[in-house]
Amino acid sequence: xxxxxxxxxxxxxxxxxxxxxxxxxxxxxxxxxxxxxxxxxxxxxxxxxxxxxxxxxxxxxxxxxxxxxxxxxxxxxxxxxxxxxxxxxxxxxxxxxxxxxxxxxxxxxxxxxxxxxxxxxxxxxxxxxxxxxxxxxxxxxxxxxxxxxxxxxxxxxxxxxxxxxxxxxxxxxxxxxxxxxxxxxxxxxxxxxxxxxxxxxxxxxxxxxxxxxxxxxxxxxxxxxxxxxxxxxxxxxxxxxxxxxxxxxxxxxxxxxxxxxxxxxxxxxxxxxxxxxxxxxxxxxxxxxxxxxxxxxxxxxxxxxxxxxxxxxxxxxxxxxxxxxxxxxxxxxxxxxxxxxxxxxxxxxxxxxxxxxxxxxxxxxxxxxxxxxxxxxxxxxxxxxxxxxxxxxxxxxxxxxxxxxxxxxx
Numbered sequence: 137x138x139x140x141x142x143x144x145x146x147x148x149x150x151x152x153x154x155x156x157x158x159x160x161x162x163x164x165x166x167x168x169x170x171x172x173x174x175x176x177x178x179x180x181x182x183x184x185x186x187x188x189x190x191x192x193x194x195x196x197x198x199x200x201x202x203x204x205x206x207x208x209x210x211x212x213x214x215x216x217x218x219x220x221x222x223x224x225x226x227x228x229x230x231x232x233x234x235x236x237x238x239x240x241x242x243x244x245x246x247x248x249x250x251x252x253x254x255x256x257x258x259x260x261x262x263x264x265x266x267x268x269x270x271x272x273x274x275x276x277x278x279x280x281x282x283x284x285x286x287x288x289x290x291x292x293x294x295x296x297x298x299x300x301x302x303x304x305x306x307x308x309x310x311x312x313x314x315x316x317x318x319x320x321x322x323x324x325x326x327x328x329x330x331x332x333x334x335x336x337x338x339x340x341x342x343x344x345x346x347x348x349x350x351x352x353x354x355x356x357x358x359x360x361x362x363x364x365x366x367x368x369x370x371x372x373x374x375x376x377x378x379x380x381x382x383x384x385x386x387x388x389x390x391x392x393x394x395x396x397x398x399x400x401x402x403x404x405x406x407x408x409x410x411x412x413x414x415x416x417x418x419x420x421x422x423x424x425x426x427x428x429x430x431x432x433x434x435x436x437x438x439x440x441x442x443x444x445x446x447x448x449x450x451x452x453x454x455x456x457x458x459x460x461x462x463x464x465x466x467x468x469x470x471x472x473x474x475x476x477x478x479x480x481x482x483x484x485x486x487x488x489x490x491x492x493x494x495x496x497x498x499x500x501x502x503x504x505x506x507x508x509x510x511x512x513x514x515x516x517x518x519x520x521x522x523x524x525x526x527x528x529x530x531x532x533x534x535x536x537x538x539x540x541x542x543x544x545x546x
Contacts, residue, residue: 137324137393138187138218138361138530139283181519183441183526184545185214185359185388187279189533190234190260195471198533200263201246206539208532209271211546214357216320216388217264218531220280222288225295226302227280235259236312246270261312268314277357278307279320286324287332293340296347304351318357318385319348325363326375341375342383349383361388364443366420366429378433385439388528389430391423392445395505397466397474400451404461406505407449410493410515415460422492423515427522437523442515444527446534446541448481448497448506449474457498459491459505467502477534478541481506493518509544516545 186208192198203209221228229235236259242250246266251258257265268274280303281289292299307316324330326341349358360380365371381387395405395417403415409422416422420429423442430440451474453464466474476484485504487495493514496505507515519527527545535541 137283138322181526183213184211185216185528186212187216187218187531189218189531190230192533193234196533199244200260200267201244203532204246206537208539208542209267211542214275216277216279218279219282219285220278221285222280222292225291225299227306236261257312261315264315275317276315277318277320278316279322281322283324283331286330289323290334290336293336293344296344300347300351320359322361325371328371328374338376342380345380345383357385359386360384361390364389364391364426366425372429378435381435381439386441386525387439388441389426389443391426391443394421396449397451400465402451402461402463404451404454404463404503405459406491406494406496408445408494410518413492438525440524441526441528442519442524444507444529446478446529447475448504450502450504452502454501454503478506479536509540512541512544
């Protein structure tokens with residue numbers, strides 16, 4: 137699941153979003169044109185897609201410039217800008233101040249040039265334009281939904297064509313022309329429960345994605361983050377992902393957050409296991425099971441990207457070093473309990489072992505699991521063996537300032 141770290145974000149965004157949601161609803165009168173799915177521009181296996189969070193520019197002070205200075209921009213093929221909202225059956229702005237209004241100083245700016253008070257576009261969108269100027273092959277998609285803002289998809293599914301039109305009008309708005317090369321849909325979860333429960337029916341996802349492809353045409357990318365729940369009767373079975381696959385350029389199965397300290401007493405388990413292992417708390421809760429299920433439905437391997445988390449999940453009150461120990465609750469995290477960035481954990485709690493293709497660590501009574509450059513290399517071998525379309529990760533600010541994890545992807 138894609139969840140904003142909540143400590144400072146809620147306070148910062150609450151006022152901004154209230155104003156932005158009204159201002160950000162844009163209606164248009166264009167007509168939809170049916171089109172075949174567009175062919176991926178990069179060859180199968182080579183896509184590297186990183187999420188950039190709108191709210192990360194606040195407490196994290198992670199700016200578009202950091203994508204450049206870390207060396208990540210040169211290794212990315214695509215950036216997913218997270219998130220736009222879905223409300224009233226339409227796509228809407230998330231935080232318009234962060235997106236288009238914030239003035240960047242010369243020191244904060246991608247090209248070292250400060251924003252002026254009278255320029256027509258500032259904020260993250262202008263910084264992304266500057267980044268794309270430095271890296272002409274880099275594509276940017278605007279991602280809508282996420283854990284917090286997926287509740288609006290049910291209303292959107294009642295009139296998919298109107299929803300698609302609103303998204304197109306917002307994504308391709310002339311005020312930020314050239315920023316976005318398409319749209320990414322992060323619906324958590326169609327016809328199933330996430331932060332809220334959706335009851336739009338199994339066919340709703342397919343009809344929504346079909347409408348988006350018809351509106352955005354073959355000249356724009358249409359992608360989607362999807363559930364990794366491969367259990368029988370689970371979230372993959374709840375929606376027609378196979379039927380919708382013809383309309384997307386690729387899927388991003390969220391092959392992380394399988395386990396975490398929402399199960400406060402444990403058992404401890406790696407949140408992004410590649411394979412099963414003896415004692416895994418739940419069957420089919422691992423990456424290779426997710427990929428196998430999606431491929432078994434007929435979704436081409438080239439339309440599936442391997443998901444990585446640039447963060448760890450942890451428990452406290454743990455006495456056992458190996459996975460499977462009991463706990464008393466979530467470990468302390470920088471922004472939220474039970475979660476912390478790789479860049480923090482690599483020194484705060486260095487990895488002490490590996491299980492199921494990912495790393496774990498025990499420090500005092502805390503137990504963490506996360507990916508390292510070495511375990512990412514293992515996952516890249518699996519990605520290549522499976523012929524997957526590439527790799528995506530949540531999210532850029534979790535990496536080190538010199539991009540250790542993204543270098544391991546490449």
